[in-house]
Amino acid sequence: MFAKLATVLVVALSALSTGVSAKPVPTTGLAARGSYSFDNYGGYSSLSGFDNFYGSDNYDNSHFSESSIKVVKEKEVVCHTERIEIIQQRLLVLQEMAKRIITEQICEVETQTIVFEQFHSSMHGFSRDLRRYSGRSVGYDSGITSHFSNFYGSDGSLSTDDWGFSGSSLGSSYVVPSGNNWDNSRSYGSVGSAYSAARSAVTKF
Template identity: 50%
Template sequence: MVAVVVKVLSLFSLVVGVLSSPLSARSSGDVSAVSHDISFNNWGGLSSLSGFDNFYGSNDFYGSRNEQIIIVEQEQVCSVQEVVIIQQQLAIIQEFAKRIITQQICDVETQVIVLEQFHGNFRQFRNDVSRQSGRSIGYDHNVASMIGQLMNQDGSFNSHDFGFNGTDIGKNTVVPSGSNWNNSTSPQNVKSILSSIASNSTTSS
């Protein structure tokens, strides 16, 4: 029992350390630098973590090494929408993710590991959007199109195998055009935004 408690505390120390590092420090680095050689297959003897590494692989916890294959023929153009609508849409996805984690995982250790993997993937995308990673700013069309299959008609989760692994994400990448990125001004603007957020986070903590 003591050994299990020690393992849980070690896990929380690992995750909290990553999540609590200053935003400005994390934003300037590549997530892939801390995503290698982490294995949680059957961690702590938990059956809920059986096969965990099979999704992205034990050497790519966040999926940051995935290859991007751009689908030019399905290019889309970004459109301007009220920011409150975007915030609402993302809040829906955010709360739905919480529902998935809390309703379909009972082990707190697995909840923490899955949440950090989910969170880390968005940190990687932030680096993409900030032009810090060298990757294209887009999404996997095939995976994104499955969102309508997440729920059954009765409101329950659809728990069938969707037929893809984490290593497949990026093989059908669509890059919407229309971004206002400017090599002269955008890097400084992004740096200023992230610094402001990091400063506010440090002050409020």
Template identity: 60%
Template sequence: MFAKTAITFLSVAALASSALAAPVNPATQSLNRRYISFDGWHGISSLSGFDNFYGSENFSGEISSEVSVSVEEQEEVVVCHSLSVEIIQQKLLVLQEMAKRIITEQICEVETQTIVFQQYISSSTHFVDDIMHTSHLSAGYDSSIASHYGDLVGSDGSLSTSDLGFSGSDVGQSYVVPSGSNWNPSTSPASVQSAFNAAQSAA
């Protein structure tokens, strides 16, 4: 059950990636025609300040910068380790259900729930382009923002209501790229595209 649900979610995310996360060169392409402002959209007060997170005309954080953390700055070198795929699917399902909990418990307006969830899905699917090496970013994560995971839930199990002190524009300022990937410039583009196409077909 865990595996099937997680695979379904990831397949939907992959499908959304092809439609929503086409690589953008911020130096040459404007997003004016792609995104509208949702700051106070239709007078909904809970959307006030929405555009402040990623910036205007950058709905899902598609325009971002990468500041890699050097080996000297890291406490230890991050290397990927292969675990059972079912364990990975379980962990991702936890993140999926936590996202649902945050949206349904901490937003009351269904319009805002809809827009915020679409922003979440769209921003998450940009990672597909990093994995496939079709974006300007390497496949990695922001260690500073990831470190706030423990701040999401209080000691009593309730969701935190605290401001975590960052915005979407901060993503990439502490970027860590784990080593150990089996990426091969000669063969991986074709094999990864094949894997992506198979995942989309499964969706």
């Protein structure tokens, strides 16, 4: 759903633009499924190489599957419960960091929009993981999260060095925390209800 919304938003932006055609370029017969190239979309050089990260047919990283995951056996992690405010604080920091990266390191508002919608829609995949709809293990890539401490340069500004991975690297060092209360006999229903309640609370824009 989020991928479709992103496509609608991009098309709407292109309709408002003038000069260079900004319509995403279909790369295969799968265009109806969202197989578009955003390399140099609208003539913006800031989008050069965009497709290299996930692929032109994988805008929202929906191709990420269980077969892409290699669980790191030696990293046994058990979940533990913290105060909900602590969790919300950390997630808000991540949210604002994403906004900082996009607004400080991208100048074209069109590119900002495309990159944010990609980020936003790819997170929906984790929602499906949590609800056990995706078929993927519920966890995270420890190799990628290890770069968190590299966000800043020595002067406190955002770093600009290449960390040496792409979207296809996701899953190669996967950690699946244990200890949660998932129960196949009841959790599909209870988590589904929690999801519906959460979505009902979301303001419609």
